[in-house]
Amino acid sequence: MENHKSVDAQSINPETPYRVAIIGAGPKGLYGLERLLANLSEVTLDEEVEIHMFNRCSFFGAGDIYRHDQPEYLLMNYVNGFINAWPNQAPKPIVDHPLSFVEWLKKQGRNVSGNEFSSRSRVGEYLCSAFEELKKNLPRNVRLLQHTQEVCDIEKKGGAFWIKTENEAYVDIQHILLATGHSTPQKEAFSDQNTFVEFVYPVQEKLSHVTPNSKVAIKGIGLTFIDTVLALTEGRGGRFNQTEAGFKYVKSGNEPFVLYPFSKSGLPMMPRSGTFGLPSQPLYYFTPENLCTNKGDKDKYDFEKDILPLIKAEIKYAYYRMLFQQYNQYLHPFKDIQKIESEIDAFHERHPIENPFSFNTLFNPLNDWKADRHEQILNYVRLSIKEGEKGEEGSPLAHAAGTWRRISNDFNELYSFGGLSPKSHSVFLSDFMGQFNRVAYGPPIENMKKIMALAEAGLIDFSFAHQPNVNAYNSFYVLTLEDGSELKVDYLIDARIPKTDMVSNPPKLYQKLIDNGLATIYNNGSDGCDSFSPGCIHISREGHPINALGEEIKQITLTGTPTEGITFDNDTLSRNRNDFVSLWGAQVANDIQVFTQSKILEQS
Numbered sequence: 001m002e003n004h005k006s007v008d009a010q011s012i013n014p015e016t017p018y019r020v021a022i023i024g025a026g027p028k029g030l031y032g033l034e035r036l037l038a039n040l041s042e043v044t045l046d047e048e049v050e051i052h053m054f055n056r057c058s059f060f061g062a063g064d065i066y067r068h069d070q071p072e073y074l075l076m077n078y079v080n081g082f083i084n085a086w087p088n089q090a091p092k093p094i095v096d097h098p099l100s101f102v103e104w105l106k107k108q109g110r111n112v113s114g115n116e117f118s119s120r121s122r123v124g125e126y127l128c129s130a131f132e133e134l135k136k137n138l139p140r141n142v143r144l145l146q147h148t149q150e151v152c153d154i155e156k157k158g159g160a161f162w163i164k165t166e167n168e169a170y171v172d173i174q175h176i177l178l179a180t181g182h183s184t185p186q187k188e189a190f191s192d193q194n195t196f197v198e199f200v201y202p203v204q205e206k207l208s209h210v211t212p213n214s215k216v217a218i219k220g221i222g223l224t225f226i227d228t229v230l231a232l233t234e235g236r237g238g239r240f241n242q243t244e245a246g247f248k249y250v251k252s253g254n255e256p257f258v259l260y261p262f263s264k265s266g267l268p269m270m271p272r273s274g275t276f277g278l279p280s281q282p283l284y285y286f287t288p289e290n291l292c293t294n295k296g297d298k299d300k301y302d303f304e305k306d307i308l309p310l311i312k313a314e315i316k317y318a319y320y321r322m323l324f325q326q327y328n329q330y331l332h333p334f335k336d337i338q339k340i341e342s343e344i345d346a347f348h349e350r351h352p353i354e355n356p357f358s359f360n361t362l363f364n365p366l367n368d369w370k371a372d373r374h375e376q377i378l379n380y381v382r383l384s385i386k387e388g389e390k391g392e393e394g395s396p397l398a399h400a401a402g403t404w405r406r407i408s409n410d411f412n413e414l415y416s417f418g419g420l421s422p423k424s425h426s427v428f429l430s431d432f433m434g435q436f437n438r439v440a441y442g443p444p445i446e447n448m449k450k451i452m453a454l455a456e457a458g459l460i461d462f463s464f465a466h467q468p469n470v471n472a473y474n475s476f477y478v479l480t481l482e483d484g485s486e487l488k489v490d491y492l493i494d495a496r497i498p499k500t501d502m503v504s505n506p507p508k509l510y511q512k513l514i515d516n517g518l519a520t521i522y523n524n525g526s527d528g529c530d531s532f533s534p535g536c537i538h539i540s541r542e543g544h545p546i547n548a549l550g551e552e553i554k555q556i557t558l559t560g561t562p563t564e565g566i567t568f569d570n571d572t573l574s575r576n577r578n579d580f581v582s583l584w585g586a587q588v589a590n591d592i593q594v595f596t597q598s599k600i601l602e603q604s
Helices: 027-040 101-107 120-136 223-232 288-295 303-326 337-350 359-363 373-390 396-401 403-415 422-440 445-456 508-515 580-603
Strands: 018-023 049-054 142-147 151-157 160-165 169-178 215-219 239-243 246-250 258-262 469-472 477-480 486-489 491-494 524-526 529-532 556-558
Touching: 018 027, 018 160, 018 580, 027 049, 027 120, 027 142, 027 169, 027 580, 049 160, 101 120, 151 508, 169 580, 215 223, 215 486, 223 258, 223 445, 246 445, 288 303, 303 337, 303 359, 303 396, 303 403, 303 422, 359 396, 359 422, 373 396, 373 445, 396 403, 403 422, 422 524, 422 529, 556 580
Parallel strands: 018 049, 018 169, 049 142, 169 556, 215 258, 215 491
Antiparallel strands: 151 160, 160 169, 239 246, 469 477, 477 486, 524 529
């Protein structure tokens, strides 16, 4: 590894190699490296090119989220068949035999299918192996340098950039890909208390000081909540024994006494079976024609007026299409939704045993909270497990829940780069996105069965799950519900993945970009309306930051989570969603070719 110390601009050697930097070596950084090398393999390189990759941890290719020193019990919510580090596009990857995740697992002698869920650490091993394959097959005159350092500043000097870490500066960088992933947690009022855990990964380290037999409140009931709970139980020697009814948990004695999860909705995520290989279902109502009609002559969509009715119609049709099918009947997707409502009413007259379905059935199933909230939520978990086990081809509820996944790619196209009006942009993020994610992107059924077993063993209590107030004291915390019920706990764990928020919690690197005139905060504006900032950097459709003068900084590209807000749903493993890295790889390779050719002409 070669470091480039900070020097004066005048002392930079004009013969230095063409330098490119990738900041962040998780999946998105890996994908960027792969596309860059694929494009460089297509051009003649008579001059040396250096690619500098920066990562906070040593797991290049996997990053922090998929590092392969994590426990095996931390499972993905993304089935094996959808994971592939190699794209099916030109130019082809530089490795001779690019293997999908399933192919890689089978080569290791594992008998797996595309519809199984693997551990996050196993996926991390795969990603790291892909990185090593790229290192072995570098094109001629390309050097790859790894730096296990966190970048804290980027400054433009002349026509190039200086990248600074805590102790070093790397000069004369011509192109930069920012693939930094998730932000650091926002500081809470009680962040300095040693009984508060602001971020749970890596779980072995961050949760180690939570003492056995303590009472623990957990903020968030999503995927990170499940990882947290398993780390504090199975990760401490507890066992899940398989029974005919599911799992039965056997305590080790090292667990906390009780875990009290809570969130805005108070609801756990809906578990799901794998959907890899299932036939794709067409969309009948969320269509370009209907969207255009609803939008009319407005410059932006109103989510609740123009889009939500079509989503509701699509979800309701999906539910009843499957339910009708179970009775050997067919529900035609009439364009006139009233005709469908008439068909549904007639169906319920014939089959009164079936409860009517509505949008609230899926998204607000417990809006009438009972006195025993714990048992109410457990009944919901039991139902969601039962329906999840039937799968999308066997359960109307699971089929309806999967509708958002079928819609989301098209929704991303109309959402991105200010497609929603400022007000409805804000409403979507605050009121709807979390609900859609809760029903559509839940954990594997195995994990929710473990949560159920822990609750039945008395280790999880959902009594304070719905929006308690939290007050911190010197050595404890108090959760209070609207009805006045109080709970004293010893620890508070934030089991949420922090979002990038340039307004209230700006990451240092991105704040430096703004301070140095290389970026601005994105504001969604519209004539006659107050603007709204989702908290991200303003980028062009190619992923380049836009400065205060409205200029694109074309030598810098953002990808993945840092673009969230101006784009939508940047799944960390997806190669297709908001694919800025393919454009970046082609652009950089072209600029390198122009640069080297100009040097040859100068020397001739």
